[in-house]
Amino acid sequence: MPGPGFEFLGDEERRNVEQVLANWSLTRYLFDDPEEHSFVRRLERDVEALFRSGPAIAVNSGTSALATALAGLGIGPGDEVIVPGYTYVASIGSIGHFGATPVLAEVDETLTLDPEDVERRITPRTRAVMAVHMLGAPCDLERLREVTDRHGILLIEDAAQACGGSYRGARLGTVGDAGAYSFNPFKVITCGEGGMALFRDRKAYARGFAYQDQGWPPLRDNNGVGTGEATFGLNLRMPELSAAVACAQLQRVDAVLAGTRRVRDRLVELIELHEGMRQRPLNDADGDCASVVVHTFDSADQAREVAVKLSTKPLVDSGRHYYGNMPQLKGNTSIRYQRGDLPRTDDLLSRSVAVSVGVSDAHLGSGFGVGVHSTEEDVARAAEAFNSAVRSAVTA
CATH class of the missing domain: 3.40.640.10 (Type I PLP-dependent aspartate aminotransferase-like (Major domain))
Structure with missing residues (x-):
């Protein structure tokens, strides 16, 4: 879905x-x-x-x-x-x-x-x-x-x-x-x-x-x-x-969000944190819609390796959600930006991988994960797949 x-x-x-x-x-x-x-x-x-x-x-x-x-x-x-x-x-x-x-x-x-x-x-x-x-x-x-x-x-x-x-x-x-x-x-x-x-x-x-x-x-x-x-x-x-x-x-909006937050919380419990990675901080964790869980790695190479193993991609490769992938900003226009103009954004997105909780969208970089109605077994399998990919990447 x-x-x-x-x-x-x-x-x-x-x-x-x-x-x-x-x-x-x-x-x-x-x-x-x-x-x-x-x-x-x-x-x-x-x-x-x-x-x-x-x-x-x-x-x-x-x-x-x-x-x-x-x-x-x-x-x-x-x-x-x-x-x-x-x-x-x-x-x-x-x-x-x-x-x-x-x-x-x-x-x-x-x-x-x-x-x-x-x-x-x-x-x-x-x-x-x-x-x-x-x-x-x-x-x-x-x-x-x-x-x-x-x-x-x-x-x-x-x-x-x-x-x-x-x-x-x-x-x-x-x-x-x-x-x-x-x-x-x-x-x-x-x-x-x-x-x-x-x-x-x-x-x-x-x-x-x-x-x-x-x-x-x-x-x-x-x-x-x-x-x-x-x-x-x-x-x-x-x-x-x-x-x-x-x-x-x-x-249904509050019921939807209760569902995504329930699945998010269980997924976070099951994901292993290793040195060199951290979960994205939130300005208000209680107000987060919990549609994805994002982890940022110290290394862009590690993030890419994890993403490839999960058949997804780091956020820097998400479609037209990142200015570096917007052709409208590169053509004959008075609004011109290209990758490198926002170095901190470039760096953070290159080191970040999203796991879907409720939004499955390859163009958004959330092509791997679970849904709001996923079972405990579904969540456990997704968490283990993520953990396995991370263990392989950070210990390589």
Whole structure:
């Protein structure tokens, strides 16, 4: 299975879909019926209530959620947005699509954005920092928020891989000025394709809503409070069928995370630690989505040998989640980066190997491991395979 939410698809999702099909209510705008009955609107309200967030906007993908967040915050040409070099390409691409400049920064041992390097890269043109909760693990939001507040810039959370996770009790995606989730099949919960943007400020929410719905004010209420701005927008709306599945999945998010954390804890118990390797530190272990377990080795050669024995790869070879593997950054573009520009990120990823707990994705470097419903025997076999590969690599 690709992601943990996928393994929880069941009768509730099916019933919701059948309800949509029974009425052919395929869009959130239900003609003569009030929009309050739509699954899309229900999903937005459920996210706001469950995550105690500001206003939410359901869209058709995680990438659209990032774009909606950026539009709502007014990011545009001439602005710089600091983003880690270890993220999915959509984080960087969404910034570039608004004519803003992505400024790539290093990650630290947690494999999330390094607050110290972020501060070094702030210029008079910096408008925002995009904190990516990579591999389901929370960034150091306290330090990042302190940096952004001190410099008067915005904080955006890319929580595409971390829906339901938390940092010191606050759900990821709700701490910054805007947040974004993805619901594709490889994520914590899924509806096939879909995403969600969250906002702290209602004017930013109104701008974001207009961006994803052809310039309409929130909920298409011309009598409501809009931005006071006439704007063009796109059509990035989430379809009702996707929302029907997502509504059921959202109610399972804590059960999904309880499952990944249970399997993660047992896997960690069974993995032997040797000199020359360590488990990735976490900024908030309780809030980690536990979709992978990462170990970092002292030697890149050891990490590669372990990965090869497990038929996977070190994180530096993961697909378009590492800036050095993004051809968009190497071509004829004003945004140019190549491997070597972020030496600490390069080094850490070359020495790190991920074991899947709930997300099985070769492009993410998590092609080996177990699932959220794996048995004790499954977990024990995976741990022993990892232990055997490590013993061979570190004693060679």
